[in-house]
Amino acid sequence: MAKKTRSSPRREDSLSRDRIIEASVAILDGSGEDGLTFRALSERLATGPGAIYWHVPNKGDLLTAACDAIIARAMNAPLVGATPQAIIRTLALGMFDAIDAHPWVGSALTRAPGQLPMVRILERIGRQVSALGVPDEEQWATVGALLNYILGVGAQNAANGQLGRMRGIDRSDFLDAVATSWSQLDPNAYAFTRSMAAHLRGHDDRNDFIAGIDLILSGIEASRRL
Amino acid sequence: MAKKTRSSPRREDSLSRDRIIEASVAILDGSGEDGLTFRALSERLATGPGAIYWHVPNKGDLLTAACDAIIARAMNAPLVGATPQAIIRTLALGMFDAIDAHPWVGSALTRAPGQLPMVRILERIGRQVSALGVPDEEQWATVGALLNYILGVGAQNAANGQLGRMRGIDRSDFLDAVATSWSQLDPNAYAFTRSMAAHLRGHDDRNDFIAGIDLILSGIEASRRL
DNA sequence: CATTCTATTGGAACGTCGTTCCATTTATGT
DNA sequence: ACATAAATGGAACGACGTTCCAATAGAATG
Structure with missing residues (x-):
């Protein structure tokens, strides 16, 4: 993984932390905890595992980030x-x-x-x-x-x-x-x-x-x- | 794994469910959750993974059994x-x-x-x-x-x-x-x-x-x- | 006691995983 | 246009859970 820099994406279909987290949530919802693998994620995002690691440090952090996406939504309800x-x-x-x-x-x-x-x-x-x-x-x-x-x-x-x-x-x-x-x-x-x-x-x-x-x-x- | 039959062990140093659970607890205490692998267990018991599977159906059950050994002790205290x-x-x-x-x-x-x-x-x-x-x-x-x-x-x-x-x-x-x-x-x-x-x-x-x-x-x- | 049978053993091998590595591609700045 | 750096994606590594199977060892049988 690397530090963040750019504000606007370099490509239209470019990868991003958010797109990865979004895809992770979808996989987790559909296939459960064991369903979330870097290979399944690669396939869904039409890329390779290496590209994902550019945006995410490891699987544990990815799971926490996916979890946080759900929690943030639940806790920000009026x-x-x-x-x-x-x-x-x-x-x-x-x-x-x-x-x-x-x-x-x-x-x-x-x-x-x-x-x-x-x-x-x-x-x-x-x-x-x-x-x-x-x-x-x-x-x-x-x-x-x-x-x-x-x-x-x-x-x-x-x-x-x-x-x-x-x-x-x-x-x-x-x-x-x-x-x-x-x-x-x-x-x-x-x-x-x-x-x-x-x-x-x-x-x-x-x-x-x-x-x-x-x-x-x-x-x-x-x-x-x- | 297989069904249980014999009452007395065939060998002195024979494997048994209890010996396996005991060794698992020792490994878990010493190296944490990630430390418990069938390879580490094999080495400690001087055998191979296949032999362990004769006594234990899978890793999940083994973990639960090790857990139960601790809980039973705690809950049976006077x-x-x-x-x-x-x-x-x-x-x-x-x-x-x-x-x-x-x-x-x-x-x-x-x-x-x-x-x-x-x-x-x-x-x-x-x-x-x-x-x-x-x-x-x-x-x-x-x-x-x-x-x-x-x-x-x-x-x-x-x-x-x-x-x-x-x-x-x-x-x-x-x-x-x-x-x-x-x-x-x-x-x-x-x-x-x-x-x-x-x-x-x-x-x-x-x-x-x-x-x-x-x-x-x-x-x-x-x-x-x- | 010799032989057969079956419960048990242990190590090799399979498929999958997280992760690392690196050659290649893409956009940016000069 | 060219050099530079960001980003990509696929191959490869080591470790895991699990399966398979040839080899063993005690029990049962004759």
């Missing part, structure tokens, strides 16, 4: 919300929907700690936590609770999609298979897990996700009242 | 706790410490959704949530909040360790580098993140982690009182 709580809920749902539409974002996020995509989310949520009146010394832990919960659900959704794809079945069939295997566990050793198997079938991911957010929000409120 | 809350705190800290000692477990966990290692954690936490008096229909979301938070922190710790290793620096130096890059962000667009940069240096991961657990626990309590 926020209509009366209270900080309402805005946090909207932000969280925005993340959920973004990862639901682009499952690879879930795992890409966890591989880029402290980098741009994560910082975007941290900032948006942090401001609302601050607006909530959480004292300075508790803000990190509070934002961390929300952020890590969102990341945890996202990573889980990503993994479900990935495993399902590998076995050639869709997400709900995969969850069904998990529910079946849970219901065959030892009744004594895994009583709780067995009781959850029923709930796992046909539950609403999104509802359960936002219920978790509400739980944390009410924890924040409870702590604030002490 | 639990002394007066209240369900205290037990949940102990379990969560056990997970934190296990991932801190074996960072690769953090990312291995997210790649095995609904499988044995996750189920172990789900069961242990679920029982305490149940003991807490959370109504049946809220148990899934409640356990999910705790579990996903733990997973999120774990994945984050794993990623920090992995990125640090790649750059040849240790964890605290890596966090320091992140803090530096945060403090150079635009003051208007990233005011909150900048204010967190200071906290990031020299904070106690473990304390912040348990503070998040307490936040969720108090949210559970608050919801229960409604």
Whole structure:
């Protein structure tokens, strides 16, 4: 890769970081994480791997950049919300929907700690936590609770999609298979897990996700009242 | 790979699933996720890749099995706790410490959704949530909040360790580098993140982690009182 | 004890990946 | 028009997960 210089492209059909990222997102959406290879990318862009490396340092950075393109879109959506709580809920749902539409974002996020995509989310949520009146010394832990919960659900959704794809079945069939295997566990050793198997079938991911957010929000409120 | 039959080994130095998993854990601890290859494993066990495949179906399953060995140890530790809350705190800290000692477990966990290692954690936490008096229909979301938070922190710790290793620096130096890059962000667009940069240096991961657990626990309590 | 059979072994080989290298092409500045 | 530098694209490298298969070693059989 090299430093950037020129402002206007030298050729009409020239390569650019943005075109590469755009193509990467398309491949990731269409073929999942494993589908993104420099060879697939070369073919789609009608070029060779070497040309791509002129614009992008390595695959990890490319994945992070593709992830950031999605996150930036999700976090720049206009926020209509009366209270900080309402805005946090909207932000969280925005993340959920973004990862639901682009499952690879879930795992890409966890591989880029402290980098741009994560910082975007941290900032948006942090401001609302601050607006909530959480004292300075508790803000990190509070934002961390929300952020890590969102990341945890996202990573889980990503993994479900990935495993399902590998076995050639869709997400709900995969969850069904998990529910079946849970219901065959030892009744004594895994009583709780067995009781959850029923709930796992046909539950609403999104509802359960936002219920978790509400739980944390009410924890924040409870702590604030002490 | 093949089906299991024999009970006693045919040779003294014979291969076995357990010996392979044990060696995998050693390699993962010593060289991180990328260090675990069938070639490295072959060398350590003084055999060839083909022999390993007789006992293990593929790399993914091997990683999950290695992960499960760590999780099983952590979740079978004796639990002394007066209240369900205290037990949940102990379990969560056990997970934190296990991932801190074996960072690769953090990312291995997210790649095995609904499988044995996750189920172990789900069961242990679920029982305490149940003991807490959370109504049946809220148990899934409640356990999910705790579990996903733990997973999120774990994945984050794993990623920090992995990125640090790649750059040849240790964890605290890596966090320091992140803090530096945060403090150079635009003051208007990233005011909150900048204010967190200071906290990031020299904070106690473990304390912040348990503070998040307490936040969720108090949210559970608050919801229960409604 | 000799022989057969089958579970296991270990190393060679295949296809794919990320990445590097480099000869070639294209636009710019003189 | 020519020299220079930016940008391209395809060949090649080393490492990986996995498959294949000829060789072994203990168990079972006679």
